[in-house]
Amino acid sequence: MGTLVEEIFSRKAGRRVKAGEIVLLDVDYIMSHDNTTPLAIKAFREIGKPIRDKDRIVIHFDHAYPAPNVLAAENHRKILDFAKEQELPHLYKQGVCHQVMIEEGYVTPGSIVIGADSHSNTYGAMGAFGSGFGSTEIAVAWVTGKCWFKVPETIRIELHGEAQNGVYSKDVMICIAGLLGMDGATYRSVEFGGEYIDNLPVHERIVFPNMSTEIGAKCGLIAADEVTINYLESETPARGPFERIVPVNPQYERVIEIDVSIIAPQVACHPDVDNVKPLEEVKGLEVHEVYIGTCTNARFEDIEIVANMLKGKKVNPFVRVIVTPASERIYRKALKNGLIEILMDAGCTVTATGCGACIGRHGGILAPGERALTTMNRNFIGRMGSPLSEVYLASPATAAATALTGRITDPREYL
Amino acid sequence: MGKAWKFGDNLNTDEIIPGRFNITIDPLELAKNVFCEIKPEYAKGVRPGDVIVGGGNFGCGSSREHAPIAIKGSQAKCVIASSYARIFFRNAINIGLPILECPEAANDVEEGDEVDVDLTSGQIINATKNKTYQAHPLPDFVLKIASAGGIVSFLKEHDIQELMS
Structure with missing residues (x-):
């Protein structure tokens, strides 16, 4: 047990x-x-x-x-x-x-x-x-x-x-x-x-x-x-038989x-993951980049949510919107299902898979004074480049809504 | 005897060494940029025997070993903190960077205090404040790794099973 x-x-x-x-x-x-x-x-x-x-x-x-x-x-x-x-x-x-x-x-x-x-x-x-x-x-x-x-x-x-x-x-x-x-x-x-x-x-x-x-x-x-x-x-x-291990009298x-039913969209604000606010409180904050990627939220279904919200629309032209599928397999599936075309038509930049932007290495680095809203899991100071930039963490839907307006936006307005 | 360099709670691995510098694994190269964004005067000012004093959850964030290596490369004698993030704790032990857990010293020591540390006994002497603190003892098997100078040296001489015996 x-x-x-x-x-x-x-x-x-x-x-x-x-x-x-x-x-x-x-x-x-x-x-x-x-x-x-x-x-x-x-x-x-x-x-x-x-x-x-x-x-x-x-x-x-x-x-x-x-x-x-x-x-x-x-x-x-x-x-x-x-x-x-x-x-x-x-x-x-x-x-x-x-x-x-x-x-x-x-x-x-x-x-x-x-x-x-x-x-x-x-x-x-x-x-x-x-x-x-x-x-x-x-x-x-x-x-x-x-x-x-x-x-x-x-x-x-x-x-x-x-x-x-x-x-x-x-x-x-x-x-x-x-x-x-x-x-x-x-x-x-x-x-x-x-x-x-x-x-x-x-x-x-x-x-x-x-x-x-x-x-x-x-x-x-x-x-x-x-x-x-x-x-x-x-x-x-992977093929079974799989062991279904569960807690026993833990x-x-x-x-x-x-109770998740009382939770509204949330944002983890610069510079700590526990600097959490309901989206409502940071709504309207200007962003310079929207990044949809990483091991947290760049799976096919995440990209599908974003594509459905951006379909037939254009992202804010003064914002860089970068989409990095979490894997090649996801990328291929998104291609096959027409999602990549929707994202490109909307003005997103779709990059090869990888972790580069999330660690400030390449593929989406931030300049001093810039603010990004991302689907990442971590927002330490300087995480995406300049130590004078800011990273906010949210869901793919919030990222898509924010990409359209250039300001932190409640996804429920676009669903 | 060395000087204390004081840091706050939740010091993360990006603050110890930003990701963009992790393209090298050379301790001396890494040490050139250690703490560059939060204490830029450290890399040039640190002297052998100086001590890093942090708060709680020291070294949180990435699994990058570059962080303890950069500190070790800077010639600091050890880290004293009230608690450590788990991967940093393991990494520091594994690469042979001495770390002590001592909330009392972490709270009390101030930047620039003259501090002497006995790594074997865990006794910390603050000459500036004329105080002595006692760090928590490390578990036996951790001491085995630490006294070998790190897990690599340990494994050269021993089988991994000996850690548990």
Whole structure:
């Protein structure tokens, strides 16, 4: 018996483990990307031992891809040469790492997937333990196949009710970030459940574990159910039987109950994710860029919401509106369904997939004094470029409405 | 004995080293830009033995190891904070940057105070204020990694299972 993270870890450990214990566990997959792999290679060389299981290593090119400068190109070269030398089988240039990990079936219920990226918590949406680590620990896992974990205490967030029209999981999660604060769940596992989650499709569920990172959580988990299994079987190459691990008589450190039906569209304002305001309070604020992208909100359905709102209209000509699909697969589907054409007709710039703009690397950098409204998960000072720029976080629908007017706008006016 | 450089709560990895500088993994190169946006005088003013003093949730944000590496590269002796963000905590231990958890010192020490730290005992002496603080002890297996100088050095000599024994 235990919380979801205790159940997952107990299954792996082959014995009952409890919050507070330190365990050394085998990991199923080890993820890293072009920003974090070079340091892992360096640590790997220093350790001087062979890779334990190549099949468990997955490397993505997404943070600065295609290379925006010579140094990024050198990083790519370093990784590709290493992959060739070690004959690593799983290399991806098909999109944002977390999306591709899920699409390609690496993330299954009950598995442990560690990543050299803080948003590796995303994998919790499939009922897997996912968490972010530094590059050195990734190298350690390459060599040992293992990682140590302190079994975390759990905060359970019960979400009841039905969201209003124009309110999405992003609004609910931003609201939670505001309630808990950016260190509100430090070292904790955050379990998201309740009838609101039960009724939510996977693409909306993903937002919760993804942004659990922003409140300090070690992992954000949603127990696998029919929705998860159907998604895995229809949308990914992963094949069952899948273990449906659920909490059993769990002891939570804290249970937070939220009625989502009273939540209106929310915005996380510059410069902290917990500087949250109802959209109403920041309505009309001028923006210079609207960015729809990232591992948080650039899935097919997100792009569909935006395209439906922009269809036959023109975005504000004084605003740069950039759409970056989270993966190539999403890009292709959006192309096939005519969404990319709608976005281009409306004046959006559709870019190749990747993370560049979200880390201020390339593909949407902000100038001093500029303000962006984005579908990202993080709005630290200077995140998208100049330290004198501002980043606001919101749902794709709010981003689309704001793209039309050039000012933070309530999406419900356009739905 | 070194000088204290004081930072606030929720110091994030972008503030430690902005993402645009993470194209290198050279500690000395990274150190040139450490804290460049929030304390631009640090990189030039820091001396070996100086100490970083933060507040709560130190090092939140990205998983980038560039952040503790940049601090280590700057020759600071250690970080003292009231609490750490989890990935930063692991990263610092793994790369061999000494970190101490001590809310009392984190609250009390001011910018420029002369501070001496005994990393083994966790005792922190503030010569300016004539005070002594005691940091929380680190778990045993963390000490094993720290005393080897980081996880890489540990693994050169040991099997990972030995962490738990």
